Amino acid sequence: MKLFRTIEAVADGNYNVGDVITFTLNDGEEVEALAVKQEQDGMIFCLVDCLRKEYSMNPTSSNRGGYKSCALRKALNTEILDRFPAEIREKMVAFPNGDLLRLPTEREIFGENIYGVEEGDSVEQWEPMKKRKNRIAFQGKGTDTWEWYWLQNKYDGSAAGFAFVDYCGDAYYYFASAAGGVRPAFKI
DSSP states (O other): OOOEEEGGGGGGOOOOTTOEEEEEOTTSOEEEEEEEEEETTEEEEEESSBOSSOBOSSSSSOOTTHHHHOHHHHHIIIIIHHHSOHHHHTTOOOOTTSOSSBOOOHHHHHSSOSSBOOOOTTOOOOGGGGSHHHHOEEBSTTOOOEEOEEEEEEBTTOSSEEEEEOTTSOEEEEETTSOBBOOOEEEO
16 A cells, blocks of 8 residues: 655655655646665655656667766756755765766666666665556646656667666657657655
8 A cells, every 4th residue: 555645754764665756846846756665864755757857868769878878867967856856855865976866767667677788686676656547647746647767778679779667667768859758766
Protein backbone atom coordinates (compact mmCIF):
# COMPACT_ATOMS: atom_id res chain seq x y z
CA MET A 1 0.00 0.00 0.00
CA LYS A 2 1.32 3.43 -0.95
CA LEU A 3 1.69 6.07 1.71
CA PHE A 4 0.96 9.58 0.44
CA ARG A 5 2.70 12.37 2.29
CA THR A 6 2.97 16.09 1.86
CA ILE A 7 6.12 18.16 1.80
CA GLU A 8 5.60 18.95 5.50
CA ALA A 9 5.93 15.24 6.28
CA VAL A 10 9.28 15.00 4.47
CA ALA A 11 11.08 16.17 7.60
CA ASP A 12 11.00 12.78 9.36
CA GLY A 13 12.83 11.00 6.51
CA ASN A 14 11.17 7.64 7.27
CA TYR A 15 10.32 6.20 3.85
CA ASN A 16 9.58 2.81 2.38
CA VAL A 17 9.86 1.84 -1.27
CA GLY A 18 6.45 2.57 -2.77
CA ASP A 19 5.73 5.66 -0.64
CA VAL A 20 4.66 8.75 -2.54
CA ILE A 21 5.34 12.33 -1.50
CA THR A 22 3.49 15.28 -2.99
CA PHE A 23 4.73 18.84 -3.32
CA THR A 24 4.43 21.93 -5.47
CA LEU A 25 7.31 23.27 -7.54
CA ASN A 26 8.18 26.95 -7.21
CA ASP A 27 6.31 27.77 -10.44
CA GLY A 28 3.07 26.18 -9.14
CA GLU A 29 3.33 22.80 -10.90
CA GLU A 30 2.14 20.01 -8.58
CA VAL A 31 4.19 16.80 -8.59
CA GLU A 32 4.29 13.42 -6.90
CA ALA A 33 7.49 11.45 -6.29
CA LEU A 34 7.63 7.67 -5.80
CA ALA A 35 10.20 6.12 -3.43
CA VAL A 36 12.04 3.61 -5.64
CA LYS A 37 15.25 2.51 -3.87
CA GLN A 38 16.71 2.71 -0.37
CA GLU A 39 20.43 3.43 -0.23
CA GLN A 40 22.67 3.91 2.81
CA ASP A 41 22.59 7.68 2.52
CA GLY A 42 18.92 8.13 1.62
CA MET A 43 15.90 7.09 -0.41
CA ILE A 44 15.87 7.60 -4.16
CA PHE A 45 12.63 9.11 -5.45
CA CYS A 46 11.49 9.42 -9.06
CA LEU A 47 8.67 11.68 -10.18
CA VAL A 48 5.50 9.68 -10.83
CA ASP A 49 4.82 11.70 -13.99
CA CYS A 50 6.99 13.81 -16.24
CA LEU A 51 7.35 17.52 -15.81
CA ARG A 52 4.88 19.43 -18.00
CA LYS A 53 7.69 21.01 -20.05
CA GLU A 54 9.47 18.78 -22.56
CA TYR A 55 13.23 18.91 -23.14
CA SER A 56 15.66 17.54 -25.69
CA MET A 57 18.79 15.72 -24.57
CA ASN A 58 20.91 17.98 -26.80
CA PRO A 59 20.13 20.80 -29.24
CA THR A 60 21.48 18.65 -32.09
CA SER A 61 20.99 14.94 -32.70
CA SER A 62 24.22 13.85 -31.09
CA ASN A 63 24.97 11.66 -28.11
CA ARG A 64 28.67 12.56 -28.09
CA GLY A 65 29.88 12.52 -24.49
CA GLY A 66 26.77 10.60 -23.39
CA TYR A 67 24.64 11.71 -20.48
CA LYS A 68 27.66 13.23 -18.73
CA SER A 69 27.93 15.93 -21.42
CA CYS A 70 24.31 16.36 -22.51
CA ALA A 71 22.38 19.63 -22.30
CA LEU A 72 19.50 18.01 -20.38
CA ARG A 73 21.83 17.03 -17.52
CA LYS A 74 22.87 20.65 -17.24
CA ALA A 75 19.22 21.80 -17.28
CA LEU A 76 18.31 19.27 -14.57
CA ASN A 77 20.90 20.68 -12.19
CA THR A 78 20.22 24.35 -12.90
CA GLU A 79 16.82 25.52 -14.16
CA ILE A 80 14.87 22.38 -13.20
CA LEU A 81 16.53 22.08 -9.78
CA ASP A 82 15.72 25.77 -9.17
CA ARG A 83 12.02 24.91 -9.57
CA PHE A 84 12.15 22.51 -6.58
CA PRO A 85 11.03 24.04 -3.26
CA ALA A 86 13.70 24.84 -0.69
CA GLU A 87 12.19 22.28 1.72
CA ILE A 88 13.10 19.50 -0.75
CA ARG A 89 16.40 20.94 -2.07
CA GLU A 90 17.76 21.32 1.48
CA LYS A 91 17.24 17.60 2.12
CA MET A 92 18.65 16.34 -1.18
CA VAL A 93 21.72 14.13 -1.09
CA ALA A 94 24.04 14.31 -4.11
CA PHE A 95 24.47 11.27 -6.31
CA PRO A 96 28.08 9.97 -6.72
CA ASN A 97 28.65 12.30 -9.70
CA GLY A 98 27.64 15.33 -7.61
CA ASP A 99 24.22 15.86 -9.27
CA LEU A 100 21.15 16.50 -7.14
CA LEU A 101 18.75 15.60 -9.98
CA ARG A 102 19.30 12.96 -12.62
CA LEU A 103 17.46 10.84 -15.15
CA PRO A 104 16.79 7.16 -14.44
CA THR A 105 18.84 4.62 -16.37
CA GLU A 106 17.55 1.92 -18.69
CA ARG A 107 18.54 -0.85 -16.26
CA GLU A 108 16.85 0.91 -13.32
CA ILE A 109 13.59 1.04 -15.29
CA PHE A 110 13.73 -2.27 -17.23
CA GLY A 111 16.26 -4.44 -15.39
CA GLU A 112 18.40 -4.74 -18.53
CA ASN A 113 19.95 -2.65 -21.27
CA ILE A 114 17.85 -3.15 -24.37
CA TYR A 115 18.98 -0.19 -26.52
CA GLY A 116 21.36 1.76 -24.33
CA VAL A 117 25.00 1.28 -23.57
CA GLU A 118 25.47 -1.57 -21.08
CA GLU A 119 25.49 -0.67 -17.40
CA GLY A 120 27.31 -2.56 -14.69
CA ASP A 121 25.74 -5.55 -12.95
CA SER A 122 25.57 -3.53 -9.73
CA VAL A 123 22.72 -1.45 -11.24
CA GLU A 124 19.39 -3.15 -10.54
CA GLN A 125 15.84 -2.54 -11.62
CA TRP A 126 13.91 -0.42 -9.16
CA GLU A 127 11.30 -2.65 -7.51
CA PRO A 128 8.29 -0.45 -8.44
CA MET A 129 9.37 -0.47 -12.11
CA LYS A 130 8.75 -4.22 -12.34
CA LYS A 131 5.11 -3.18 -12.83
CA ARG A 132 4.43 -1.61 -16.22
CA LYS A 133 2.00 0.91 -14.70
CA ASN A 134 4.89 2.47 -12.76
CA ARG A 135 6.94 2.83 -15.96
CA ILE A 136 4.14 4.74 -17.70
CA ALA A 137 4.07 8.49 -17.12
CA PHE A 138 1.93 11.42 -18.14
CA GLN A 139 2.90 14.93 -19.23
CA GLY A 140 2.36 16.51 -15.83
CA LYS A 141 0.37 15.40 -12.80
CA GLY A 142 -3.34 15.18 -13.38
CA THR A 143 -3.25 15.20 -17.18
CA ASP A 144 -4.47 12.45 -19.47
CA THR A 145 -1.69 12.91 -22.01
CA TRP A 146 0.70 9.97 -22.03
CA GLU A 147 4.34 10.98 -22.33
CA TRP A 148 7.51 9.22 -23.43
CA TYR A 149 10.54 10.18 -21.36
CA TRP A 150 14.31 10.20 -21.60
CA LEU A 151 16.75 7.83 -19.89
CA GLN A 152 20.47 8.41 -19.27
CA ASN A 153 21.75 5.78 -21.69
CA LYS A 154 22.97 6.80 -25.10
CA TYR A 155 21.77 4.45 -27.84
CA ASP A 156 24.39 1.79 -28.46
CA GLY A 157 23.80 1.61 -32.22
CA SER A 158 23.93 5.28 -33.18
CA ALA A 159 25.77 8.54 -32.62
CA ALA A 160 22.47 10.43 -32.52
CA GLY A 161 20.16 8.75 -30.02
CA PHE A 162 19.37 8.07 -26.39
CA ALA A 163 17.18 5.41 -24.80
CA PHE A 164 13.72 6.33 -23.57
CA VAL A 165 10.51 4.83 -22.16
CA ASP A 166 7.58 4.97 -24.58
CA TYR A 167 3.91 5.68 -23.88
CA CYS A 168 3.21 2.03 -23.06
CA GLY A 169 6.12 1.64 -20.62
CA ASP A 170 8.37 -0.13 -23.14
CA ALA A 171 11.99 0.58 -24.09
CA TYR A 172 12.97 2.40 -27.25
CA TYR A 173 15.39 5.09 -28.51
CA TYR A 174 15.16 8.39 -30.35
CA PHE A 175 17.18 11.30 -31.68
CA ALA A 176 18.76 13.46 -28.97
CA SER A 177 17.32 16.68 -30.43
CA ALA A 178 13.69 15.58 -30.02
CA ALA A 179 11.65 17.12 -27.22
CA GLY A 180 10.51 14.49 -24.74
CA GLY A 181 9.43 13.98 -21.17
CA VAL A 182 11.65 14.43 -18.14
CA ARG A 183 11.04 12.32 -15.04
CA PRO A 184 13.77 13.38 -12.61
CA ALA A 185 15.16 11.23 -9.81
CA PHE A 186 16.55 12.65 -6.56
CA LYS A 187 17.68 11.34 -3.18
CA ILE A 188 16.58 12.52 0.27
